Amino acid sequence: xxxxxxxxxxxxxxxxxxxxxxxxxxxxxxxxxxxxxxxxxxxxxxxxxxxxxxxxxxxxxxxxxxxxxxxxxxxxxxxxxxxxxxxxxxxxxxxxxxxxxxxxxxxxxxxxxxxxxxxxxxxxxxxxxxxxxxxxxxxxxxxxxxxxxxxxxxxxxxxxxxxxxxxxxxxxxxxxxxxxxxxxxxxxxxxxxxxxxxxxxxxxxxxxxxxxxxxxxxxxxxxxxxxxxxxxxxxxxxxxxxxxxxxxxxxxxxxxxxxxxxxxxxxxxxxxxxxxxxxxxxxxxxxxxxxxxxxxxxxxxxx
Numbered sequence: 508x509x510x511x512x513x514x515x516x517x518x519x520x521x522x523x524x525x526x527x528x529x530x531x532x533x534x535x536x537x538x539x540x541x542x543x544x545x546x547x548x549x550x551x552x553x554x555x556x557x558x559x560x561x562x563x564x565x566x567x568x569x570x571x572x573x574x575x576x577x578x579x580x581x582x583x584x585x586x587x588x589x590x591x592x593x594x595x596x597x598x599x600x601x602x603x604x605x606x607x608x609x610x611x612x613x614x615x616x617x618x619x620x621x622x623x624x625x626x627x628x629x630x631x632x633x634x635x636x637x638x639x640x641x642x643x644x645x646x647x648x649x650x651x652x653x654x655x656x657x658x659x660x661x662x663x664x665x666x667x668x669x670x671x672x673x674x675x676x677x678x679x680x681x682x683x684x685x686x687x688x689x690x691x692x693x694x695x696x697x698x699x700x701x702x703x704x705x706x707x708x709x710x711x712x713x714x715x716x717x718x719x720x721x722x723x724x725x726x727x728x729x730x731x732x733x734x735x736x737x738x739x740x741x742x743x744x745x746x747x748x749x750x751x752x753x754x755x756x757x758x759x760x761x762x763x764x765x766x767x768x769x770x771x772x773x774x775x776x777x778x779x780x781x782x783x784x785x786x787x788x789x790x791x792x793x794x795x796x797x798x799x800x801x802x803x804x805x806x807x808x809x810x
Contacts, residue, residue, distance in 0.1 A: 672691060731751050
């Protein structure tokens with residue numbers, strides 16, 4: 508994103524809601540001088556801050572893209588059809604599957620239907636894709652950096668090697684999705700649901716996961732470093748070679764879970780609000796680490 512363009516849009520949206528630079532800075536926990544530098548184009552906010560700016564200034568994430576324009580529902584629908592017509596390239600395929608070579612960067616396509624498509628290395632960067640359906644799609648190697656994909660349906664989708672970092676994924680659904688080396692680092696996942704999923708070598712680092720729903724999942728090689736999991740219920744799920752390093756784990760429950768070779772190095776846990784492992788099956792090395800943290804392991808199975 509170009510600094511001067513973003514700065515002018517921040518200033519415009521701020522003035523439209525009668526907010527001062529100082530008031531905006533206070534909500535972002537930064538100095539008014541930093542906001543001034545953005546608006547003058549001397550520096551630019553990172554993608555996480557852009558997500559927060561959109562919420563505070565009451566604008567869509569697409570507002571900050573180069574080609575954003577106000578549009579009514581009819582205009583958006585027309586734009587969606589035009590964009591898809593321009594970027595969709597169908598390829599003769601012996602299997603008969605629907606293959607797309609997709610470039611949807613900076614597109615305004617809320618509630619679009621991409622269900623069942625094959626779009627390897629698709630580009631969906633900086634796009635408005637709220638409530639779109641990618642159910643059953645093969646999106647291997649695709650990037651959604653900087654996009655609004657809140658309420659999107661990724662049920663059954665193949666998200667191998669996909670970049671979903673730094674984006675809005677609130678209330679998105681990942682039921683039975685294929686998550687292999689998928690990057691969710693620093694994304695907004697409030698209300699998102701991961702159910703009946705095997706997450707393998709997935710990055711969920713530097714992310715607020717307090718309101719994310721995990722149900723019947725297998726975590727294999729998953730990295731949760733620097734994330735916030737306070738009060739998470741991870742009961743009955745499986746954790747193998749997982750890193751909870753520098754992670755906030757107050758009141759997290761692992762009741763009936765299975766843990767093998769799990770790292771809790773420098774994890775944050777209050778003694779008044781400890782983790783609970785009642786009925787869990789845990790390997791000896793992980794037990795040694797947890798005992799050193801003061802965790803009660805009187806009701807666990809050691810393997």
